[in-house]
Amino acid sequence: MGYGDVQMIDANGIRNDGRKAGDVRPISIELGVVPVADGSCRMRWGTNEVIAAIYGPMEAHPRKIQRQDRAVLDVRYNMAPFSTSDRIRPGFNRRSREISKVTAEALESVVMLELYPRSKIRVEIEIICAEAGTRCVGLTAASVALAHAGIPMTDLVVSVASGKINDVVVCDLNKAEDNYGEADLPMGILPNSGELVFLQMDGDLSPEEFQEAWDYNMNAAMVIHEYCVEALKTGRYPQ
């Protein structure tokens, strides 16, 4: 049995966790969960649980990383050793380095870094429980935590992934769909302007399937953005 052989969606279009193709897993957001941080956010997205904490702006050390005209974002994405059934070896690895880099680049497009020359803003993303799509949850949580910390931003970044399972394009893949699906398309979207700041693709999609996945991501991002705004205004979502 290979990829694409595991049946994950039935003839009625119902997925193995009861969702329809365009449905997103349940999301809850809580702000201020790390009192010592300047801003923080806990995001639960299905079984995923992520805590993002923001420190700064502060003096950038070592001095060689300082930029004379703007601040630098120091993003660290880290999975807790207990976050998956296979123990994760603590510390930075190739995958976390890559996700930290793409997350920093996505956030750099919205944070007004030019207001804090020679400074550093520390963004810590800790994955407490991983199911699938932790890079999307981490990026969205980091953007909400940055807003909570009072860092000036031109927009929030909302990230969501769609993919293909059993030749059907579906939104927000769960663990089984991510492991045995045929393709995965995570995107980072600026909801107010509709701009794209992050896109990766794993697997193959035809142009039509790509367009369908793109539409799912765009629609889901708008809905998740409303949740984020609600959390920023009231401290948590749902109430």
Added chain:
Amino acid sequence: MKGVLVARLDNMTVKKNAAGPQDNQRVTRLVAPGEDLGSIEGHELGHGVIAIDGRIRATKNGRMNVNGNTISIEPRRTAYVPRPGDLVIGYIEGCTNNIWFVDIGAPFNAILPMSLGPSKADFGGTRSVIDIGEAILCRVQEVEETHSSVVTMKGMGLRKIRSGAIENIDPHLLGRLIGKQGKALRQLKEDSECRVIVGDNGRLWIDGDFNGTSEVRNRLRSLSAEAKAIAPGGVV
């Protein structure tokens, strides 16, 4: 004359229709970064907003204020950014032979050159005048474009802090603490019988007996709690 409204400077507000333009009403709501706040036409940009393609957009999470034709955001949280002339309370973090490095709560430490220090000291004798970890009341003299700042202790009332307690509050809440024309702060000083000096960086020096200091601390705590309390639905 009893009961007759007399137009004075303090009651000539828009609410009482004594003076002022009709559109000078205050509109307040909570906003998130990126939120569209309307067209830029006829408006001026205040703190926490930018103009993109003719539309005003929020850059911070906080309360939007429309005051006259100026739109601004009072942020929920903010970092202290020093400005020349600010009275600040700082901690000495380190020193060289003729310079102290002062933590004033900004992204960067300020420097206090010996020439601007409290008293004359020999070259290399900085620690004998103010030691590492001690608190000082100083004023920001100069801020460079790169946010490096210089503080001075030359001026009336600027000194090393030897007694009392130092407390913190978010810098954007200082307006509420001080009140209109310093009314609230004056009342707090009278009630607590403490000397309270408010630094623009959100640090307060409270000098008085234990009960008075506790009273000031309680006031700061309730002020922070009030600022963070939000009504359901996000409307304040």
